[in-house]
Amino acid sequence: MADVDVEGSVARRDPTPSASRVPPQPIHEGIARAQSEPPPRWLRVLPFVGRAPALTGHQWSVIGVLGAANLIDSYDLAILGLALPQIQAGLAIEESAIGALTATVRLGVIPAILLTVLADRLGRRRLLLVTILGFTVSTFLTAFARDARDFAMLQFLARVFIAAEGILAVVVIAEELGATTRGWGIGLLGAMGTLGYGLASIIFSTVNVLPFGWRALYIAGVLPLLLLAWFRRSLKETRRFETHRAGRDDHGGLEGLLQPVRNLARMYPARIVALCAALLPIAFVFETSMLFVSKTLQQEHGYAPGWIAVMFLTVGLIAPIGNVAAGLLGDRFGRKRVMIVGIPVNAVAVILFYNTTGPWLPLVWGLMVVSLTVVLVLFSALGSELFPTSYRSTASGMRALIATLGAAFGLWLESQLYEITGSHGAAITWMLIVTPLAPLIIALFVPETANQELEAIAPERAS
Numbered sequence: 001m002a003d004v005d006v007e008g009s010v011a012r013r014d015p016t017p018s019a020s021r022v023p024p025q026p027i028h029e030g031i032a033r034a035q036s037e038p039p040p041r042w043l044r045v046l047p048f049v050g051r052a053p054a055l056t057g058h059q060w061s062v063i064g065v066l067g068a069a070n071l072i073d074s075y076d077l078a079i080l081g082l083a084l085p086q087i088q089a090g091l092a093i094e095e096s097a098i099g100a101l102t103a104t105v106r107l108g109v110i111p112a113i114l115l116t117v118l119a120d121r122l123g124r125r126r127l128l129l130v131t132i133l134g135f136t137v138s139t140f141l142t143a144f145a146r147d148a149r150d151f152a153m154l155q156f157l158a159r160v161f162i163a164a165e166g167i168l169a170v171v172v173i174a175e176e177l178g179a180t181t182r183g184w185g186i187g188l189l190g191a192m193g194t195l196g197y198g199l200a201s202i203i204f205s206t207v208n209v210l211p212f213g214w215r216a217l218y219i220a221g222v223l224p225l226l227l228l229a230w231f232r233r234s235l236k237e238t239r240r241f242e243t244h245r246a247g248r249d250d251h252g253g254l255e256g257l258l259q260p261v262r263n264l265a266r267m268y269p270a271r272i273v274a275l276c277a278a279l280l281p282i283a284f285v286f287e288t289s290m291l292f293v294s295k296t297l298q299q300e301h302g303y304a305p306g307w308i309a310v311m312f313l314t315v316g317l318i319a320p321i322g323n324v325a326a327g328l329l330g331d332r333f334g335r336k337r338v339m340i341v342g343i344p345v346n347a348v349a350v351i352l353f354y355n356t357t358g359p360w361l362p363l364v365w366g367l368m369v370v371s372l373t374v375v376l377v378l379f380s381a382l383g384s385e386l387f388p389t390s391y392r393s394t395a396s397g398m399r400a401l402i403a404t405l406g407a408a409f410g411l412w413l414e415s416q417l418y419e420i421t422g423s424h425g426a427a428i429t430w431m432l433i434v435t436p437l438a439p440l441i442i443a444l445f446v447p448e449t450a451n452q453e454l455e456a457i458a459p460e461r462a463s
Contacts, residue, residue: 040064048321049188053181058236062176063185065234066169067192068227069132073162074196076139079217080105080155082204082294082308086214091148099415102291104152106411108159109404115164116397119171120260120390123245125237128168132231134161139221143212163404166193167383167396174384175238175392179453180331183381187327190377191320198313205309240454244389260391264398267461271386272395274445276402279379281434282343283406286372288414288431289350292424293365300425301357315366322370326377334450335378340439342378346371347435354425379403385449388460 036054042064043049055063080087080102087093093101119127138158145151170186177185203210203217210216264272297303303311329338349368356364383399384392410431417427449457 046191046320048191048317049324053184055177055181055185059176059185061234062172062236063188063192065231066128066172067189069128069165069231070169070189070193071196071199072132072221073135073166074193075200076135076158076162076196076218076221078197078200079204079214081291082200082305083207083214083217084291084295085298086207087151090214091145091151093148096415096419097148099288099411099418101148101152102287103408103411105155105159106287106404106408108156109163109400112160112163112167113394113397113401115160116167116393116400117257117260119164119168119393121257123237124168124172124175124241124393125235128165128172128235129232131161131165131168134158135165136221139218142221143215143218163400164397167400168393170380171384171393171396172238174381174454175240175389179451182385183327183331183335183378183450184324185327186381186384187323187325187330187377189323190326190373190380191323194316194319194323194373197319198316201309201312201316205306207305240389244460248390260394263388263391264394267391268387268458270445271447271458272398274441275379275382275386275399278438278441278446279399279403280406281436281438282375282379283403284410284434285350285428285431286346286376287407288410289354289368289428290372291411292428293353296354296424297361301361311362311365315362316369318366319369319373322373323377325370326374327381329374330378330381331450334448335382336442336446336448339375339378339442342371342374343435343439346375347432350432351429354428382446382449385454385457386447388458389454390460 037057037060039052039055040060043052084098088095088098115127115131135158138154138161142151142154142158145154169189173185173189174182200217203220207214207217212219294308297308297311298305326338346368349364349371352364353361353368379399380396383396387395413431414424414427417430418424421427421430447457
């Protein structure tokens with residue numbers, strides 16, 4: 001059923017008259033006529049990329065800007081996991097309250113969906129600039145949190161902007177790259193994001209000697225403001241959105257703002273249901289399994305912060321490779337096949353990490369990271385490919401919302417299971433019981449999108 005939509009149509013078939021959708025041909029012709037350019041110099045510092053495909057100067061610029069923003073996002077996300085014991089001690093957070101606090105922070109993705117809806121009406125560029133400014137300021141202010149409530153509130157706000165920026169970045173890459181390079185571009189975007197984790201781990205290795213301790217990690221988050229002028233100058237609106245905006249029937253006021261939401265419910269509704277149903281079992285456990293890595297290594301295996309940094313900067317280097325590999329494998333073998341293999345591999349790696357000890361523990365963690373990376377990259381790709389331009393950002397936001405609800409519930413449940421088992425590792429292992437549902441749903445109900453133009457995968461339908 002690789003090419004069959006769950007609504008009974010073939011993914012490559014356009015079920016609507018040509019008058020009811022935006023003609024894709026001018027966009028494709030423009031891409032074909034654009035002259036490719038050699039890879040930019042900054043790509044040389046990413047040896048894991050391998051041989052890059054032929055892209056235009058504009059496409060390289062898009063990847064560079066969004067990759068830098070994604071790096072900054074990931075830096076903020078990494079701090080909470082790395083410095084959790086230090087933050088917990090500094091703000092006097094009880095052990096049983098950790099899961100609830102991090103779940104609250106994770107719920108910041110819920111209001112982020114409002115920004116993705118606006119991006120389908122006002123444009124991708126404008127909302128990307130708002131999110132970049134928003135998460136930078138929120139991260140900086142987190143350094144001045146007085147207690148757990150302040151910390152949760154500021155990180156909740158930061159997560160709103162981080163989530164929206166990550167969603168829109170994938171949408172822009174999907175809209176600006178061609179069918180045969182789209183997966184590679186999304187993978188490279190994720191790979192550049194993992195560099196933020198590496199940067200965070202380097203700074204974290206000195207957390208016990210830094211002035212202000214863990215707070216200094218968040219103070220450093222203000223530095224990206226220096227890049228804002230570059231972001232404004234380099235970011236352009238996507239050609240697909242410009243074409244869509246020129247051809248759509250605009251409605252003013254609230255009706256116009258809600259049009260993407262109506263489209264989500266009326267065009268390809270079974271696709272969003274299938275995608276979210278497949279994502280939910282993964283989201284339920286992946287946030288929790290990654291959150292407790294540093295804490296488990298420090299408190300159960302005696303790793304010092306410096307050794308954790310070394311692990312992140314050695315074994316952790318396979319994470320960006322996993323991002324690029326996800327894109328390449330997804331383009332070559334299809335998104336579905338790679339995900340169906342990657343999901344159970346990740347589950348096995350999580351079980352081994354939280355239930356074994358010994359010198360191979362960093363290698364097990366590496367398998368856990370790379371398999372999760374592959375799966376999440378391809379979920380992001382599907383979230384932007386399965387839906388038309390008119391509500392592509394909104395659909396991606398809905399996917400992120402479901403992932404957030406699943407992760408928040410998983411974090412809450414982990415706290416409850418911890419009270420029963422007395423072990424974070426045992427609690428996480430029990431949570432993996434739902435994981436096999438995901439590959440089954442993907443195999444039966446999610447259409448394949450690899451190597452097809454976006455307009456062929458999801459033509460605009462009358463709404």
